[in-house]
Structure formats: C-alpha cells, structure tokens
Amino acid sequence: ASKVSSVVHWFRLDLRLHDNLAFRNAINEAENRKHVLRPVYFLNAEKINISGINRLRFLIQSLQDLDDNLRKINTRLYVFKGKAVDCLPNLFKQWQVKFLTSQVDIDPEVVEQDEAIEKIAEELDIFIVRRVQHTVYDFNAVLRKNNGSVPMTYQKFLSLVQDIQVKEVIYINKQISDCCKATDFDCKDFDVPSLDQLIANDRTNLSECKYPGGETEALKRLDMYMSKKEWVCKFEKPNSSPNSIEPSTTVLSPYLSHGCLSAKLFYHRLKQVENGRTHTMPPVSLLGQLMWREFYYTAGAGTENFDKMVGNKICTRIPWGKNPEHLKAWAEGITGYPFVDAIMRQLKQEGWIHHLARHMVACFLTRGDLWISWEEGAKVFENYLLDYDWSLNAGNWMWLSASAFFYKYFRVYSPIAFGKKTDKDGLYIRKYVPELKKYPSEYIYEPWKAPKSIQTTAGCVIGVGYPKRIVEHDKIHKENIQKMSQAYKVNKERKAMKRPRS
Numbered sequence: 001a002s003k004v005s006s007v008v009h010w011f012r013l014d015l016r017l018h019d020n021l022a023f024r025n026a027i028n029e030a031e032n033r034k035h036v037l038r039p040v041y042f043l044n045a046e047k048i049n050i051s052g053i054n055r056l057r058f059l060i061q062s063l064q065d066l067d068d069n070l071r072k073i074n075t076r077l078y079v080f081k082g083k084a085v086d087c088l089p090n091l092f093k094q095w096q097v098k099f100l101t102s103q104v105d106i107d108p109e110v111v112e113q114d115e116a117i118e119k120i121a122e123e124l125d126i127f128i129v130r131r132v133q134h135t136v137y138d139f140n141a142v143l144r145k146n147n148g149s150v151p152m153t154y155q156k157f158l159s160l161v162q163d164i165q166v167k168e169v170i171y172i173n174k175q176i177s178d179c180c181k182a183t184d185f186d187c188k189d190f191d192v193p194s195l196d197q198l199i200a201n202d203r204t205n206l207s208e209c210k211y212p213g214g215e216t217e218a219l220k221r222l223d224m225y226m227s228k229k230e231w232v233c234k235f236e237k238p239n240s241s242p243n244s245i246e247p248s249t250t251v252l253s254p255y256l257s258h259g260c261l262s263a264k265l266f267y268h269r270l271k272q273v274e275n276g277r278t279h280t281m282p283p284v285s286l287l288g289q290l291m292w293r294e295f296y297y298t299a300g301a302g303t304e305n306f307d308k309m310v311g312n313k314i315c316t317r318i319p320w321g322k323n324p325e326h327l328k329a330w331a332e333g334i335t336g337y338p339f340v341d342a343i344m345r346q347l348k349q350e351g352w353i354h355h356l357a358r359h360m361v362a363c364f365l366t367r368g369d370l371w372i373s374w375e376e377g378a379k380v381f382e383n384y385l386l387d388y389d390w391s392l393n394a395g396n397w398m399w400l401s402a403s404a405f406f407y408k409y410f411r412v413y414s415p416i417a418f419g420k421k422t423d424k425d426g427l428y429i430r431k432y433v434p435e436l437k438k439y440p441s442e443y444i445y446e447p448w449k450a451p452k453s454i455q456t457t458a459g460c461v462i463g464v465g466y467p468k469r470i471v472e473h474d475k476i477h478k479e480n481i482q483k484m485s486q487a488y489k490v491n492k493e494r495k496a497m498k499r500p501r502s
C-alpha cells in the first residue's frame with residue numbers, strides 16, 4: 001500500500017483532455033496537496049461480451065490515445081478490468097484516496113454504481129466532485145428552468161436554452177509535477193489491453209477500421225469538417241443522403257458518445273463558422289443536430305425508465321408482438337428487402353449508419369412492418385453502434401416507433417421508394433448486399449419482381465441466393481396503421497380515466 005494520499009479521476013464518457021473540468025479539478029487538487037494523481041478507467045468485462053467488437057475496438061483505440069496524451073503531460077492512465085463498483089473500494093484503501101472526480105452520467109446502471117460508491121466514499125471521508133460535461137448545457141439546469149418537467153418538443157427545448165451563455169472550453173496541456181507520480185507509475189499491469197488480449201479468438205465480426213477512436217482523431221475530424229465552411233453553412237439534414245457510399249454527415253457521433261470530442265467544443269466551432277455568414281437554422285442545420293442531442297439528453301435525464309415502455313410516463317403503450325425469427329432476420333439483414341438489409345449489414349460491419357437509414361430500419365421493425373417492440377431494436381443498436389448512447393438511442397427509438405415525441409404514425413417509410421430517392425441504381429445495396437450486385441436497376445429494390453430468367457442471369461435466384469420477403473410491406477403496413485390507431489385510442493382513454501374529475 002502506498003504511504004501517500006491520492007486523487008483519482010475516473011474517466012468514463014470523457015475520454016479527452018480538452019473541456020474536462022472534472023479532470024482539471026483532480027489535477028489542481030493533487031498538485032496543491034502533493035498527492036498522487038491516478039487517472040483510472042474500468043473496462044467492464046460484462047459489457048464487453050454484449051457490445052459489438054467494433055465498438056470495443058473504438059474504445060480500446062480511444063483509451064490508447066488518452067494514455068498517450070496523458071503521458072505527454074507527465075501522467076498516465078491506470079486501466080482495470082472489472083466494474084468500478086467492485087474495484088474502487090479496494091483502491092480507495094490501497095491508494096489512500098482523498099478526492100474523486102468524474103463526469104456526470106445519466107445511464108441508470110452508472111447512476112446506481114455512483115450511488116453505491118458515494119456511500120463507501122462518505123465512510124472513508126473521500127470528497128467527490130462530479131461535473132456535467134457530456135453536453136453543451138447542464139440538463140439539470142434546463143429541467144429546473146422548465147419547473148422540473150421534461151420539455152416535450154424540440155422548439156420548447158430551444159426556447160429554454162436560448163439565453164444560456166455557453167462557457168468557453170478549457171484545455172489541459174501543462175506538465176504535471178513529478179510529485180504527483182506514484183511508485184508504480186511504469187507498471188505494465190495497468191496498461192491499456194490490446195484488442196487481442198480481450199477477445200482472443202472471436203474476430204468474425206471485426207471489419208476494416210473506418211473510424212479509429214480517440215481524441216486526436218476526433219479533433220482532426222472536427223477540423224476537417226469545420227474547414228468546409230460552405231458545407232457547414234448549407235447543411236440541411238433532411239437533404240443529406242442515407243445511402244451514399246461515403247457518409248453525407250460528419251460521423252462525429254462515435255467521438256461525442258465516447259467523449260473523445262466535447263459537445264461544447266463542437267458547439268463553439270460551429271458558432272465560429274456560422275458567425276457573419278448566411279447559414280441554415282435548427283432543426284435542420286448542423287448546430288441543430290447538436291441541439292437534438294441536447295434535447296434527448298434532457299428528456300433522458302428527466303424521465304424515469306426512459307429506455308423502457310413500462311414505467312415510462314412519456315412512452316405510449318403499444319401492444320407489440322413477439323417474433324424471434326423476424327427480429328433475427330432484421331438484425332442480420334436477411335429480411336428480403338434489399339434496402340433494409342443493406343442498412344443492417346452496414347451497421348453490423350461498420351458500426352455507423354446515417355440518421356435516415358436508422359429511420360428506415362427502426363420504422364420497419366416497429367410500427368411499419370414487423371410490429372416488434374422498439375426496446376428490442378434498441379438492444380440490437382446498442383450492440384452494433386459505435387455511437388451508442390443510452391439516452392439518444394432510447395429517445396430516437398421512441399420517436400421512430402411513434403411512442404413519444406412524434407405522433408404521425410400513419411407516415412410509414414417504404415422500403416422500396418425511400419432509398420430510390422437518393423440512389424435509384426441501388427449502388428449502396430450492391431455494396432452491402434453483394435448477392436444482388438448484378439441485378440438490373442429496375443429490380444434492385446424489389447428483386448422478387450424480376451422474372452426467373454433475369455434472376456438466373458444475375459446469378460441470384462430469390463429464395464435460394466437471397467431470401468424471400470418475410471412480410472409483404474404493401475399489406476402489412478396498412479394493418480399496422482390500424483393497430484397503431486387502436487393503441488392510441490386505448491392510451492387516450494386510459495389517460496382520461498386517470499385525470500381527476502373536477
């Protein structure tokens with residue numbers, strides 16, 4: 001056990017040195033009191049098993065980059081395998097911890113750990129500092145401004161934040177004094193493990209790395225997009241293509257989700273680009289996208305059971321069905337609808353798909369075609385998305401399934417017409433569903449319509465080389481609209497019964 005006291009900064013979704021006030025607090029405390037500084041990360045083995053390997057790779061790369069950057073300022077990252085709640089209590093004693101800093105998280109699993117850790121820390125007289133630094137605005141302050149209730153529309157949210165001044169971003173680049181180093185500073189046991197060490201054999205789903213993790217990469221990517229001033233000022237989300245081969249939006253989301261990039265820095269850089277230029281506006285502008293993130297965060301922070309239908313007071317109850325085969329076909333990209341399948345396969349391979357592509361497959365799974373709960377879809381997204389984020393995932397799934405925020409359930413995406421708008425020859429489908437590569441454009445979205453002779457010439461007979469459709473969209477979506485209408489009626493009646501009579 002060490003004889004000197006320590007200050008711990010627990011890195012979680014703040015894998016960066018810029019805009020990290022909690023870490024700055026830790027450094028100041030360690031230097032002022034001549035304590036040892038211990039920046040830690042807990043790699044949760046349970047989580048590793050369920051999350052897709054691409055996201056794990058992104059995380060490992062981000063941790064490696066963080067460690068490199070920490071070493072440049074004369075400190076390092078101490079990585080532990082296990083849950084924080086299991087590791088920290090021992091470390092508190094072993095390291096004689098006096099001060100613990102971290103970012104504020106709203107994911108209930110993390111909150112639960114935080115509460116347990118807080119109790120132990122209190123007994124040991126450890127001072128805890130937590131900072132809201134995953135969003136531009138302090139969502140708790142926004143909720144207070146709205147008298148404690150969740151702003152249910154985007155416009156309402158914007159009106160609440162419009163006069164809030166966003167503080168400048170701080171940077172940590174000063175060398176940390178030698179007295180903050182521990183004697184086990186160079187110990188390899190705390191090094192960031194390699195992907196090979198973690199997953200040994202199973203690399204089947206690992207594909208080429210399109211989006212390497214880390215703060216360094218995040219800042220590079222941000223610079224690249226912010227230098228395209230005209231592109232930023234003309235950005236209109238609904239007009240960006242869901243099926244372009246190269247992404248039509250920034251793909252900054254994995255960096256924001258892991259905290260390699262601070263939302264506040266992104267905000268200030270966008271304001272700088274917009275300043276003095278004609279530019280598009282929220283909700284469609286790029287700044288408007290960032291505000292969607294803030295909107296869902298605030299809703300997530302203010303709603304109990306936000307990621308569930310039951311016990312979630314903003315979520316409409318819909319009697320979803322169960323169909324494990326359909327769910328599997330959807331998740332694996334073998335529904336027989338080439339556009340849906342291409343999207344799901346891109347998701348599985350690359351860990352990122354365009355927002356409108358997410359719309360397409362989320363609508364298809366839920367109210368559009370398969371009538372399966374959005375909670376099931378959200379779990380699949382949690383496994384595969386590099387940018388998985390507890391509140392953004394749940395919030396957007398509720399939107400798409402018309403369970404909250406959005407109520408035009410009768411507007412259903414067509415798996416045939418929607419993709420054609422931006423890619424009539426189906427180049428995107430040809431890339432991700434290569435079985436259909438040789439199909440004539442006329443049939444690429446509806447290969448079952450191709451005459452047998454064409455199917456044979458294209459080298460892929462439907463039902464043999466590529467699945468038959470698992471449902472008939474034309475028929476089923478109309479039935480589902482009826483079911484939605486019925487569910488809305490029942491919910492309305494239920495609410496009316498709950499309302500006190502005057």
Ligand code: FAD
Binds near residue numbers: 254286390
């Ligand atoms: P850009 O268009 O370049 O936007 C810039 C940033 O704004 C994004 O990086 C993101 O942080 C934020 N943003 C943009 N759109 C949204 C939105 N609708 N909601 C919240 N934030 C937004 N996004 C996640 O980050 N994590 C998720 O787990 C997630 N799950 C989703 C699930 C469904 C069913 C749907 C429909 C959307 C989901 N999104 C999620 C939102 C959105 O699709 C992605 O944030 C966006 O596509 C990321 O790509 P980008 O960085 O190129 O976005």
